Amino acid sequence: MNEKTEMLNCKEVIKKLYDFLADEITVEDVLKFKTHIEKCGHCNEVTLFHKKLKEIVKNSTKETASEELKRRILASFEK
Amino acid sequence: MRKEEITHEKFLELAMPLVDSLYSTAFRMTGKKMDAEDLVQEALLKAYGAFDRFQEGTNFKAWIFKILVNAGISNYRKKSVRPQTSSYDEFEEYYLYRKLNKTQSYDSLNKFDVLDELFGDDVKKSLETISEQFREIIILADIEEFSYKEIAEILEIPIGTVMSRLSRARGTLQKLLWEFAKENGYVRSKE
Structure with missing residues (x-):
């Protein structure tokens, strides 16, 4: 088996999970990761759970700047 | 011009x-x-x-x-009084999942349903509760989606520190989420 088709085991998948979700692993590892979770129900569930958790954190507190602040900022840059 | x-x-x-x-x-x-x-x-x-x-x-x-x-x-x-310190566990960032695996939820909610229940306020409150250092790194990584390298530059810390701090921050956040899930009755612990 050459290195490219070599499988990741469950332990390696879990170890790389957050890096995978953050898009911080190599293209080869992404492929290996996806190949593994397609076949492994448990790792697939762990991945989906943490992907969802990450989305929930991301969407938990969306604040937007007021138009008033934007106007003030633009005004402060007026020459 | x-x-x-x-x-x-x-x-x-x-x-x-x-x-x-x-x-x-x-x-x-x-x-x-x-x-x-x-x-x-x-x-x-x-x-x-x-x-x-x-x-x-x-x-x-x-x-x-x-x-x-x-x-x-x-x-x-x-x-901030001082950065929160907690013992470092390699799999800390899987805290919530592991807890839910050992847990019965009411009305047979599965792990994913519990996440839906947690949506919004609990996450917001948990984020407000963790230390500023932890909150800051979670905002940069999970909300603003900066890369590890960018976070290292923004905070002027090594990439290894970014990764270990993030993992501790996630663990701490998940412990709070777990507490909220218990308090609000989404889950009941068998332990």
Whole structure:
């Protein structure tokens, strides 16, 4: 088996999970990761759970700047 | 157009689309609308003053966030007693999942349903409760989606520290989420 088709085991998948979700692993590892979770129900569930958790954190507190602040900022840059 | 007008235009073109993100981050860090607005304005003025040192083609968002974080440090860091320390466990960032695996939930909610129940307020409250150092890194990584390398630059810490701090921050956040899930009765622990 050459290195490219070599499988990741469950332990390696879990170890790389957050890096995978953050898009911080190599293209080869992404492929290996996806190949593994397609076949492994448990790792697939762990991945989906943490992907969802990450989305929930991301969407938990969306604040937007007021138009008033934007106007003030633009005004402060007026020459 | 004169050179300074071009610079002025260019700065606003790069900076204005980021005002919401900057404000959102500043608000989460300070918890107060007025402080957040002041911080954003201060960061923008500092960034404009330093704009000639910004290298074109590099990441403007990471650059301006570094200025925001630095502008904020002196204010919000004062309120923090000391960074939270907790024992470091390699799989800490899987805390919630592991707990839910050992748990019965009411009305046969599965793990994913529990996440839906947690949506919104509990996550917001948990984020407000963790230390500023942890909150800051979660905002940068999971909300603003900066890369590890960019976070390392923004916070001026090594990438290894970014990764270990993130993992501890996630673990701490998940412990709070677990407490909320228990308090609100989404789950009941068998332990």
